[in-house]
Amino acid sequence: MQFHKYDVVIIGAGGAGMRAAIESGQRARTAVLTKLYPTRSHTGAAQGGMCAALANVEEDNWEWHTFDTIKGGDYLVDQDAAEIMAKEAIDAVLDLEKMGLPFNRTPEGKIDQRRFGGHTRNHGEAAVRRACYAADRTGHMILQTLYQNCVKHGIEFFNEFYVLDICLTETENGPVCTGAVAYELATGEIHVFQAKSVVFATGGFGKVFKTTSNAHTLTGDGMGIVFRKGLPLEDMEFYQFHPTGLAGLGILLTEGARGEGAILRNASGERFMERYAPTIKDLAPRDIVARSMALEVLEGRGAGPNKDYVLLDCTHLGAEVLETKLPDITEFARTYLAVDPVVEPVPVYPTAHYAMGGIPTNIHGEVLRDNDNVVPGLYAAGECACVSVHGANRLGTNSLLDINVFGRRAGIAAAEYALSRESHVDLPENPAASVEAQVALALSEHGQERVADIRTELQATMDANASVYRTEDTLKTALHDVQALKERYAHISVQDKGKRFNTDLLEAVELGFLLELAEVLVHGALARKESRGGHAREDYPNRDDTNFMRHSMFYKQGDGLSADIRMDYKPVTFTRYKPMERKY
Amino acid sequence: MTATAETTAGSRGSQPPVPDGAVTVTVKIRRFNPEIDDEPRWDSFDIPALPSDRVLNLLHHIKWYVDGTLTFRRSCAHGICGSDAMRINGVNRLACKVLLKDLLEKGDKHTTITIEPIKGLPVHKDLLVDMEPFFEAFRAVKPYLVTYGNEPTRERIQSAADRERFDDTTKCILCACCTTSCPVYWTEGSYFGPAAIVNAHRFIFDSRDEGAEERLDILNDIDGVWRCRTTFNCTDACPRGIQVTKAIQEVKRALLFKRV
Numbered sequence: 001m002q003f004h005k006y007d008v009v010i011i012g013a014g015g016a017g018m019r020a021a022i023e024s025g026q027r028a029r030t031a032v033l034t035k036l037y038p039t040r041s042h043t044g045a046a047q048g049g050m051c052a053a054l055a056n057v058e059e060d061n062w063e064w065h066t067f068d069t070i071k072g073g074d075y076l077v078d079q080d081a082a083e084i085m086a087k088e089a090i091d092a093v094l095d096l097e098k099m100g101l102p103f104n105r106t107p108e109g110k111i112d113q114r115r116f117g118g119h120t121r122n123h124g125e126a127a128v129r130r131a132c133y134a135a136d137r138t139g140h141m142i143l144q145t146l147y148q149n150c151v152k153h154g155i156e157f158f159n160e161f162y163v164l165d166i167c168l169t170e171t172e173n174g175p176v177c178t179g180a181v182a183y184e185l186a187t188g189e190i191h192v193f194q195a196k197s198v199v200f201a202t203g204g205f206g207k208v209f210k211t212t213s214n215a216h217t218l219t220g221d222g223m224g225i226v227f228r229k230g231l232p233l234e235d236m237e238f239y240q241f242h243p244t245g246l247a248g249l250g251i252l253l254t255e256g257a258r259g260e261g262a263i264l265r266n267a268s269g270e271r272f273m274e275r276y277a278p279t280i281k282d283l284a285p286r287d288i289v290a291r292s293m294a295l296e297v298l299e300g301r302g303a304g305p306n307k308d309y310v311l312l313d314c315t316h317l318g319a320e321v322l323e324t325k326l327p328d329i330t331e332f333a334r335t336y337l338a339v340d341p342v343v344e345p346v347p348v349y350p351t352a353h354y355a356m357g358g359i360p361t362n363i364h365g366e367v368l369r370d371n372d373n374v375v376p377g378l379y380a381a382g383e384c385a386c387v388s389v390h391g392a393n394r395l396g397t398n399s400l401l402d403i404n405v406f407g408r409r410a411g412i413a414a415a416e417y418a419l420s421r422e423s424h425v426d427l428p429e430n431p432a433a434s435v436e437a438q439v440a441l442a443l444s445e446h447g448q449e450r451v452a453d454i455r456t457e458l459q460a461t462m463d464a465n466a467s468v469y470r471t472e473d474t475l476k477t478a479l480h481d482v483q484a485l486k487e488r489y490a491h492i493s494v495q496d497k498g499k500r501f502n503t504d505l506l507e508a509v510e511l512g513f514l515l516e517l518a519e520v521l522v523h524g525a526l527a528r529k530e531s532r533g534g535h536a537r538e539d540y541p542n543r544d545d546t547n548f549m550r551h552s553m554f555y556k557q558g559d560g561l562s563a564d565i566r567m568d569y570k571p572v573t574f575t576r577y578k579p580m581e582r583k584y
Numbered sequence: 585m586t587a588t589a590e591t592t593a594g595s596r597g598s599q600p601p602v603p604d605g606a607v608t609v610t611v612k613i614r615r616f617n618p619e620i621d622d623e624p625r626w627d628s629f630d631i632p633a634l635p636s637d638r639v640l641n642l643l644h645h646i647k648w649y650v651d652g653t654l655t656f657r658r659s660c661a662h663g664i665c666g667s668d669a670m671r672i673n674g675v676n677r678l679a680c681k682v683l684l685k686d687l688l689e690k691g692d693k694h695t696t697i698t699i700e701p702i703k704g705l706p707v708h709k710d711l712l713v714d715m716e717p718f719f720e721a722f723r724a725v726k727p728y729l730v731t732y733g734n735e736p737t738r739e740r741i742q743s744a745a746d747r748e749r750f751d752d753t754t755k756c757i758l759c760a761c762c763t764t765s766c767p768v769y770w771t772e773g774s775y776f777g778p779a780a781i782v783n784a785h786r787f788i789f790d791s792r793d794e795g796a797e798e799r800l801d802i803l804n805d806i807d808g809v810w811r812c813r814t815t816f817n818c819t820d821a822c823p824r825g826i827q828v829t830k831a832i833q834e835v836k837r838a839l840l841f842k843r844v
Contacts, residue, residue, distance in 0.1 A: 040657075041665070094739055100792070102751070104744075110738075148727050151727060215661065216658055336636075336683075448597065456600075495651070495652030500708070501655050
């Protein structure tokens, strides 16, 4: 075992982690731990843009952006947090530009802006050009720019260090975070990082689903670690399905395509979104578009030999717009489906994309241990966190915004907290014990179950039973399946017993997190007997503000994979917007 | 599966159902695990695969159902994260961007796909190499915007034409396909390599940047741009379609004529 001591430890090196590191690293001694290399993080796969009311191309203001975010989230958004995000969005974009991000430009040389789903002028009048972008590689540019600036500031990275636990030290005022425990992939060695503050920025858990835009590595490790510590997760039933994944593959095609004018059509060529969202049509928020697509297919109007997808028509945009503003998605369609968007429509279907829920935090990124108290020294930001700025459904571009605004806030808060503490709080006894036991157990012989089989079955049941539309019956099936898979997980066999880059072991550990998070998702979806944002219950088709205008909170009861889940609720923060019916 | 005799790990049990339209291909992989091997060896696996499968799918099939010790990096699986650069049939490619249909032999001939780690970087295990020397070269060229004086209140103004000037090199995902395809890099590891020069280019030709001279000084070094022998391997290897050799030439010209 090796021991390290830092002021701040940041776990994850995507957008949120590196944005936090740039702030923290200039204030306090900071280490960034990532199970990948920083530039491999999935922020780089984001495409369309990052919204901010710069008003560079038409009238706009951050209050409209706040309203759109809250309405887009079906009023489950904490309004104080949404206001902060929309307000700070402007500086967040300008900061990135000053760091070197190569945004597309207007003819005057200012940052160009494009339309995006759910972002409107004057509270829903019409689509507004709010998304700042760099072709369809905005996430790539953000990830590269943040990494470049980490290099500039000499940020210290521990690459391919897989964090498996955090250290909580009990004090008279409750638990305090005192460090993190990591498994070094190169050597199999365990490292204990003592720290005054720890920031989680570990991203999402899209791999609970089969059809997903998420990377293989998005297995919810951060959320899973926090949950196993008995700390809550929030709003886990709200999972976003992005309307336009490449059919059958799930690879993302940006909403920016529709922002540039692309149109969704069913088998007969009808622009069906006119029926579902008469005002902003194809630029309705993602939950609405995804449900509309699923309905078209369910009602027999899908395209293709099996009528199981719809078509994204970009042909009228012309080769130049596609090659200059949407070059990557044009290439994806050509490479993976052998379809050329310049001349033919692209088969698309909703793909599991983004967790609205996660580790509950306040607006400073401090992690909550219940509705009222924080865990001193513990922070979270980005997709793994739930502030909540996305409520029941995130608007497109608001994730890139979230990681920059709240990554920055968490980095500053973590560093300032660390600087305000004279000395490190003692670590709990044997801080590495549970990780050592976990690794030893995974490597020991106790069964013949294959990780790939369990994962495949998990993904199949989640796709079939807990995706765009849900019912009591499908969710009960999913719950039953997930619980049975958890029992089988106790008998997995890891074939690689070595210490060096044991990715076989890594996948087994990741699967453990996926199973637990899938169960929490389904548990929450069963309990929420209403439809709101990304959570659509066929048996409860309406929003029920009387009973469910509140955040769900999930706590693990006891140890081990089969432990029970306790549910609680947390009030939504309102400032100036009253819930209204959500029409577009 | 018919892994060769020297395979250390056996089958992981029953195989998943073979999808309609699958063909059987042989995947021949250069293996090396310093924990147990004295020197690299070849393993062959016969597996069913669909023509629409990516090479990454084939590797996953082997790892998940045949030999869990097979080791490689991957993440996004669609050519954006740059994790899975490897030598596929002798050329550097991302395993997630090569489809089996483009590798299949014509007619009924059996297809064998050869996969090796990228060259020029120390092999840690199987297809997984030490990326540190690669990132060290990247970090050495000051790959970030250098400016002096006060920052403007709003964004810096940049014309669309000035933005276009360096567009090509902003696409780099640091996968190392270019650098590890370069014969000069194979023999002289001290050479910065194409990727580092691409990333220097991205800033040297950015109208907002004021660090061109510092970077050009670094690249004028004995291990800098002059090592390039214009073999175009790098341009052929780039999965993002970057004109790598052209970018290197533009940096050379900037050095020769002292202007950007």
